[in-house]
Amino acid sequence: MKIALFVTCLSDALFPEVGKAVVRLLERLGHEVAFPAEQTCCGQMHVNTGYRREALGLVRHHVETFEPYDAIVAPSGSCVGSVRHQHADVARAGGDGALAARAEAVAARTYELSELLVDVLHVEDVGAYYPHRVTYHPTCHSLRMLHVGDRPLRLLRNVRGMTLLELPGADQCCGFGGTFAVKNADTSTAMLADKMSHVLSTGAEAVSAGDSSCLMHIGGGLSRLRTGTRTVHLAEILASVE
Structure with a gap:
């Protein structure tokens, strides 16, 4: 399966090893990982602090960036939560019903890492070793x-x-x-x-x-x-x- 990595702002800026770990893990399991370089903030910070209008452009960009992929994974329940529960609402509030529908479709293909592994790839033992x-x-x-x-x-x-x-x-x-x-x-x-x-x-x-x-x-x-x-x-x- 070809899976797009939605790395999130925090991982990209402060914890890059987390994104790299996702890539290593999925490739070890036999999957191809794509990294859309044009991805930016999903807009969660803006929505949560009341800047919904300003978040509309970020939602549109996120949808356009990840729409081509059949599966998207993020190492963050918080950002996946934003994609699923905020994006379509932001688009509707901005008067763009078509974008809201597209956002819902992208959200339906976006998974937190454990969801992707267990529910989509149907694996619970990934062959990991961590003696701690x-x-x-x-x-x-x-x-x-x-x-x-x-x-x-x-x-x-x-x-x-x-x-x-x-x-x-x-x-x-x-x-x-x-x-x-x-x-x-x-x-x-x-x-x-x-x-x-x-x-x-x-x-x-x-x-x-x-x-x-x-x-x-x-x-x-x-x-x-x-x-x-x-x-x-x-x-x-x-x-x-x-």
């Missing part, structure tokens, strides 16, 4: 907007050499929430403190998630406390081999 103690944080958008359920855990349970540790309060937000962390810094910090406490209680060497944004937030806190516990994206674990 790991706990997994299910991010809010993947859990509540995409309803990925236990798909990431099913993939992680098949990783050889890895000890998967249950995270207490796993369904609780880490406190990032994009601009929420800026606008409500005190609340965000308190939520982060709870999440870090739960992570550290597991004794894990690393905490994993499907969104670099949440890992950036959690990792920043863990680093400031010098805990020695690191963060690792789900894609990086699944791409690892002996």
Whole structure:
């Protein structure tokens, strides 16, 4: 299968190894990965902060960029959530019904990584090897907007050499929430403190998630406390081999 990688702004700018891991993983599984170089921001940041009119051009560009592909994958539940739940609404609000229909069609072919692997490629054991103690944080958008359920855990349970540790309060937000962390810094910090406490209680060497944004937030806190516990994206674990 030829799959387009929607790498997302954050991975492109700050965590390029996550995008590279997705490519390695999918190519190891026998698939061709395309990277549309003209891709830009999906517009989620604009929509979430009230700039819906300004997001319309980004939605149009995203649709035009990814429309030719039969399957699109992103290492981010947050950005996939935006494509599925915001793009068509932004187009309709902008008076472009035709674009809304096209956006819905692209959204129907856009998957978060664990969704693509389990539901589309029908694989739960990707042949990964990661000899570490790991706990997994299910991010809010993947859990509540995409309803990925236990798909990431099913993939992680098949990783050889890895000890998967249950995270207490796993369904609780880490406190990032994009601009929420800026606008409500005190609340965000308190939520982060709870999440870090739960992570550290597991004794894990690393905490994993499907969104670099949440890992950036959690990792920043863990680093400031010098805990020695690191963060690792789900894609990086699944791409690892002996």
